[in-house]
């Protein structure tokens with residue numbers, strides 16, 4: 071692994087261990103967390119191309135990281151979401167479902183959803199799309215029924231133009247670790263709202279960090295019925311399922 075990858079991996083694992091009240095055996099979720107985190111493996115040989123490996127949906131997945139950005143690494147929330155999709159194929163059946171992932175980063179969640187049979191559109195900021203496309207193609211080409219698509223989605227920007235409601239009706243919206251110290255929380259809410267029909271199910275893994283960001287959950291609850299699927303205190307991650315309550319006229323002016 072090159073020094074940049076090592077640095078990224080350190081960033082993610084440091085974030086897990088930084089949680090102040092985390093002590094061995096205290097949270098009761100250690101076994102499941104170890105099972106989820108154990109899906110990660112690293113190349114046994116150092117080659118000129120760095121990647122991280124994961125086992126999900128019976129497949130070996132190789133993820134190449136992007137240049138330095140929050141979307142450059144696979145965050146623990148993504149592993150939690152992948153594990154949920156893999157272990158809940160009956161209650162959350164992906165076969166032939168239309169799925170959009172927002173803030174897809176390196177693409178691991180979209181790849182796993184594709185292996186489970188979904189028609190996936192993986193979205194993120196423009197600078198992430200090259201690496202995202204690379205990971206999706208490398209892992210899914212000729213290996214799943216519907217090869218995933220990549221599309222730019224800057225939260226809150228040109229939503230109706232790029233994702234007209236008349237054309238895009240998603241069964242699922244997937245999101246892993248999209249709430250953190252960025253200035254686009256209202257736009258993120260607008261994006262969830264725009265992409266949701268009355269039947270869309272949101273599966274969202276949220277890493278709890280700072281109070282200001284955590285308040286996003288309360289704003290989210292005004293628009294969506296939110297249900298906790300599972301909780302991982304060791305990781306400060308909660309996995310939520312949500313459906314839209316009812317459509318209200320929503321704008322940036324009314325969002326605060």
Ligand SMILES: C[S@@+](CC[C@H](N)C(=O)[O-])C[C@H]1O[C@@H](n2cnc3c(N)ncnc32)[C@H](O)[C@@H]1O
Pocket residue numbers: 139140141142143144145146147148172173174175176194195198223224225245246247248250252254
């Ligand atoms: C912490 S990373 C999580 C990446 C991936 N979901 C994971 O869990 O490994 C947050 C992701 O949100 C994306 N993001 C941040 N702000 C965004 C915005 N305004 N519009 C679209 N995507 C954004 C970042 O590019 C990044 O891929």
